[in-house]
Amino acid sequence: MTSEAILLIARQTRNAREVLEEHADRLRRRAVVDAVEVATYESEPVRELRGRFERIAADVVYAVPICAAHTHETIDAVPAALSYVAGDVRYCEPIGRSPAVTEVIEARSAELRPVSEDVSLVLVGFGSSSKPYHRQTVDYHAARLREQSEYGEVLTCYLLQNPAVECVRYNATGDRSVAVPLFFSRTEATEERIPAELELGRGGVEYADPLGTHPRITDAIHAEVAKQRALGGDDASGGTSFEARLTRTKRPVATDGEGAPR
Template sequence: MTTETVLLIGREARNAREVLDAHAARLGRRADVDEVAVATYESEPVRELRGAFERVGGDVVYAVPMCTAHTHDTLTEIPAALSYVPGDVRYCEPLGGSPAVTEVIAERGGERVPAAEDVSLVLVGFGSSSKPYHRQTADYHAARLRERSGYGEVLTCYLLQNPAVECVRYNATMDRAVAVPLFLSRTEATERRIPEELELGRGGIEYADPFGTHPRITDALHAEVEKQRALAAGDDGEETFEAQLARTNRPVATDGEGRP
């Protein structure tokens, strides 16, 4: 009988372990798998996760990067570290592309300022000057929220690329605004950088919580695992982007972590 494990992988942050453990516990009660494991790292995924990954059980392991969009780590370092998992690894997409996340954004914003025609909803992504993933994720949810929410306007901004967070105060045209960080857990960025760049002390902009332990994030996790199961069952020979990452990225000998 084939055994299955879900492996949630996240970067250490202020409440990251608490958030991942909450989703793991909830997913363990709902998903038809043998185990749900959690692994976190601080700065070097291969070096820090190798030992934990070597101990992961299960013939099939669904490895889920617990973030909203691909980063350097999820594109290179984490796939390389997954080479140490003994089982058949099925590398999953980050959670940010799920339609369920749109609902979480709307709820987080509504907790601070209810949707109305005179309110701007601002989505704050991490962003990157070289990779499109955070922009694509933010644009996807912004488009859905313009159609489905009652906010007068929906804007996007980023920490590392234009439009920048500090421009929001001048780009928003409504009387009031609420900013929602597109982050799973609390980080230095959500706790300090974003509030400072939004100049929250000046008033006029409310600031929502990250996604945290919201149940719809667990729904997104569950859906991604089921999608990977369906793709494997289909066996049409087509390789997903994430599967290619897991197949082609390996630790290198110059790092002292290379595999024979």
């Protein structure tokens, strides 16, 4: 009988492991697969995770990056590290674009201010100077919230691209706003940089917690695994997925001391 495992992967931040463990515990209780593993790294996924990945014994491993959108690491270093998993790796999309995340954003905001037409909702993303993935994710949720919610306006801003976080206070038309960071755990950015650039001490802007351990995030992980299971590794939706191509082509580079033949 084929054994299956879910592997939750994230960069190590101030509470990333605790967040991943909470989702892993829920998935274990749901008996979604035979095992649920958690892996975090600080800066070098191949070097830090290789030994851990070699010990995963499942026949099929659903590797889920717990982040808002693809980064350089999830496109390059994480797929290379996954080459050390002995089983069939089904590399999943980052869960940030799940419809469930839209619900969590609204829930985090409503914890601070009731949804109404005189409230501006601000979505804060990390952004990227070279890749579109973070902007696409933030824009996706902003469009859904404009259509489905009763906020007076929904604005977007980023740490690494325009519109910048420090400008969003002046872009809001009203004087009552809630800013929700599209991050899954607490980081230096969510704890220090974003609050400073929002000038929270001036008042008028409430600042929500990261998406964290909200149960709907667990649902988003579960849904992504179910999608990959339905595809059966063949990407029956037509053509090879972006993530599948990454795990087939990315390997550690021998010249950096981490390469190894498989």
